[in-house]
Amino acid sequence: MAVAARSPAKWGSFFRERWLPQLREGGIDIQVLPVFIDDQYRPEGALRQTLRMIECAHVLAEANADQVALCRNGADIDVALAEHKIALVLALESAPGIDASVELFSTLFRLGVRIASIAHWGRTPLADGSREDATGSRLTTPGVRALREMERLGMLFDISHLGASGVCHVLELATRPLIATHSCARALRDHHRNLTDDQIRGVAGTGGMVCVNFVPDFLTDDEAKVSVDRVVDHIEHVISVAGIDHVGLGSDFIREVMADVTPPCCENADDEDPLFDFPGLEGPAGMPLVTEAMVRRGLPEEDVLKVLGGNMRRLMSTYMGS
Secondary structure, eight states, X not given: OOOOOSSHHHHHHHIIIIIHHHHHHHTOOEEEEEEOOOGGGTTTTHHHHHHHHHHHXXXXXXXXXXXXXXXXXXXHHHHHHHTTOEEEEEEESSOTXXXXXXTHHHHHHHTTEEEEOSOSSSBOSSOBBGGGGGGOOOOOHHHHHHHHHHHHHTOXXXXXXXXXXXXXXXXXHOOSOEEEEEEOBTTTSOOTTSBOHHHHHHHHHTTOEEEEOOOHHHHOSOGGGOSHHHHXXXXXXXXXXXXXXXXXXXXXXXXXXXXXXXXXXXXXXXXXXXGGOOTTOXXXXXXXXXXXXXXXXXXXXXXXXXXXXXXXXXXXXXXXXX
């Protein structure tokens, strides 16, 4: 879910009345909240919008403190789950507003951000996004500094959306586990947003993990094959390449948000876009379908539990800074 709030009251109502019940119905107990900024706010207004969204997340957490907790480390997550609350973790998608001012990662870390990527579809001062693969560009000098600063802070570096050469560069430099928060296997769907087997192996080699995306266009180029079973195809492929300890779920449930409110992150999106059209799995309430499909495939219960969140909880508890 993208954290965005031009109208905090409207988002507060959606969050409490629609989103939280879906999380409960889907059995989800850790929710990553990615901050994403629409192009119309870039570059001048991006940092301001980022701060507004982070403030919105804090307001939502405080207003729903009986059900959720904004978590900064593994201990916070443990406490939240012990109290039967949903653990919320703040993330940045493409590090909007930071540009080459890498020291701002420290500022945002103090505000609770614990995961960040440094590019989206296009070019940033830190790196090229996956739509710019043809450039062959690696991280810029500020991009390298960003990686080092995030490792120092204990902020997980997210390679989803990063261009192919940038991913390879990060794999060369990384000294801590990496995460792909919402990516699929390129071997099953040749899309610039997906990861090659070598990249998947590389992420596993850092001790990190690949979280499989549910967006239909990243799963298959055949609309007739869009199904929960196709999600499991990608899960099983990543398991076969990376090993069971390095796989998770990165649903990218944006369609459900777009249906109820139009945050700044989605203002230019078409709510009829087939990219997000996944009947039965539009939102978190459908997550048990993925569990059932993994069980039908014969995945052992222990492996299913790792994919559903065990691996993510371990990674966050071990490497996410306080």
